[in-house]
Amino acid sequence: MEQLSEKSVKPLMANPEHIALHHYNIANEKEEVEDVIEIDDGLDCSLYxxxxxxxxxxxxxxxxxxxxxxxxVAKDCKRNIKQYLKFHEDEAREFRIEYTEKIITVFQQWNLNIKEIGDEEEKLSDAFYQQQKTFKKVRMLQNHTLKGIKHENEEYLKGLENLEDGRLLNNVRTEIKKQMSVLKKKIAGS
Structure with missing residues (x-):
């Protein structure tokens, strides 16, 4: 701002109704003349x-x-704001790092669990197929044994029917008689 000479001050002092207010703009860091305010305080500046x-x-x-x-003040404000922002940026960075580490840990555990489940599923599948093979073998043996039992049962029932009819007994008696007569002939012939 240029120096005011004595002559330029006197007219201002003679008319104190117009005063320029200076405003410091922090964002642009420059001084601006904001408004001109009219003041009428009734003072006579010539008395001074x-x-x-x-x-x-x-x-x-x-x-x-x-x-x-x-x-x-502006520097202090800027410094305080920068410190505040830096502090919160540091906190946010720490939070992001911690969150990322936790997420990575969770995904690693998840992958491990999926692998374990896959291994268990494979073991269960193998055990199931082994049991299925064993069940088929047992069923085949049971069917074979059942056929044998059925065949023996049929023979037994036939034998019972023959006994009830007396044919078998008659056949046995007839066979015994034949063998006895053969034996008697051998004994008599000797």
Whole structure:
């Protein structure tokens, strides 16, 4: 801002109704004149005996201190915001790493469980086929034994029928008689 000369200050002091407010824009980091406010405080500036150059220096000095203060505050705010963001970014990164590790662990365990289930299924399948083969062999043996029992039963029933009819007994008696007569002939002939 250019230095105000004594002549340029007097007209301002003579008419204190117009004061420019300076606004510091933090985003763009530059000073802007925001608005002109009209003030009517009824003061007569001609009564003041302070030299206008001294007032200008004081205003400039206060403005520089204010600018410096605002810049420091803005720097502090930026630093605090950066620290806050860094802290939360670090937390988010840690969370993502932890989450990823947990997901990887879960998927590894899942794959291991699927492999174990596949192995168990294969074992059960083998055991099932072995039992099926054994069952077929047992069934074949049972069928064979059942056929033998059925055949023996049929022979037994035939023999019973023959006994009941007396034919077998008659046949046995006839056979015994024949053998006895043969034996008698051998005994008599000797």
């Amino acid at each position: 005996s302070t030299p206008s150059v001294g007032l200008s220096d004081t205003v400039d000095e206060k403005k520089k201190r204010m600018d410096s203060y605002i810049k420091d």
